[in-house]
Amino acid sequence: MTRIAKLALEDGTVYTGEGFGAEGEIYGEVVFNTSMTGYQEILTDPSYRGQIVTMTYPEIGNYGINSIDVEHETPSLAGFIVREESRIFSNYRAEGALSAYLEQHGIVALAGIDTRSLVRRIREMGAMRGILSTSDLDDASLVEKAKNSPGLVGRDLVREVMPSEARQWDSRLDEWTATEIARGANPTANGSANIVCMDFGMKWNIPRHFASRGNQVTVVPGDTRADDILKLNPDGVFLSNGPGDPEPLDYAHKTIAELIGKTPLFGICLGHQLLSLACGAKTFKLKFGHRGANQPVLDLQTGKVEITTQNHGFAVEESSLPDCLEITHRNLNDDTIAGVRHREAKAFGVQHHPEASSGPHDSHYLFDRFQSVVAKG
Known part of the structure; x- marks a missing residue:
């Protein structure tokens, strides 16, 4: 069963896609990463605290998750966005699926949106505050929450x-x-x-x-x-x-x-x-x-x-x-x-x-x- 999820940016832009990982609602600065591999290291890098990370590579999750390629005990980022979540993983080191790992650690994720459009918007407008939600699906409500969420400047993360x-x-x-x-x-x-x-x-x-x-x-x-x-x-x-x-x-x-x-x-x-x-x-x-x-x-x-x-x-x-x-x-x-x-x-x-x-x-x-x-x- 498909779970609807939405990303709303502070400039009023809203993206609707499919939620995976954990359910819930989180806020953070929406940024993008251009790496083709290394999504597990990105998920567990504490430097992403307070950020919703968008991967520019179109398919993420194809080699699964393992207990070796981690950069910290648990993921630190606020949320995760991909164009397509690979539901089949294949690697001799894999121990589980990306979606199960995100759910285990309470990370809300979004798939099925045009990440090229989102990245272009960030490049033109700059990194923006955003709300990622599987619970509140009202566009106006989400945009207002995004506008009122805290930014990164001046915060001790x-x-x-x-x-x-x-x-x-x-x-x-x-x-x-x-x-x-x-x-x-x-x-x-x-x-x-x-x-x-x-x-x-x-x-x-x-x-x-x-x-x-x-x-x-x-x-x-x-x-x-x-x-x-x-x-x-x-x-x-x-x-x-x-x-x-x-x-x-x-x-x-x-x-x-x-x-x-x-x-x-x-x-x-x-x-x-x-x-x-x-x-x-x-x-x-x-x-x-x-x-x-x-x-x-x-x-x-x-x-x-x-x-x-x-x-x-x-x-x-x-x-x-x-x-x-x-x-x-x-x-x-x-x-x-x-x-x-x-x-x-x-x-x-x-x-x-x-x-x-x-x-x-x-x-x-x-x-x-x-x-x-x-x-x-």
């Missing part, structure tokens, strides 16, 4: 996804690690360094990278104070990805500013933005963000172009960049800053996701670069 206490990363020999070892990443080759990860909503493939290089990985909540981090005797501190607007996170700005010059720092995505803010820069909201596994980035040091995975709706404002920071990478689609480095301290960050998962491996070298900095002390 990190507190909704970061851990409540410090913990050690379990460096279990999972499938990913086994693959890295086969490629030559010997877990004991470089000795053991202590990497402290400030978790603002960290993807699990990041600590896997650190562990595969022989490091002890200590994960602490994103609001941990600088003196408490230094008591852990870190050889380096990682600043993780995470959701939403970086500017309201005053506690993170303060901690990072106090750590600069005292220990090597490496930031990814939100962590890169927070490092820049801690140095005195500003951030701004992009019109519709960068989300996908096919984003070209130029490494200004080598002149090489990397194809990268990205997921962010904010970026560092170049005109506000302080003298202590220099640009190391640029996004080739819109020329925005994709990486910075501190001119005096051992600190750098990138806007893209070198851990991939899913996505290309062009930027894996950044983990090796940080490892080299950590080893030198």
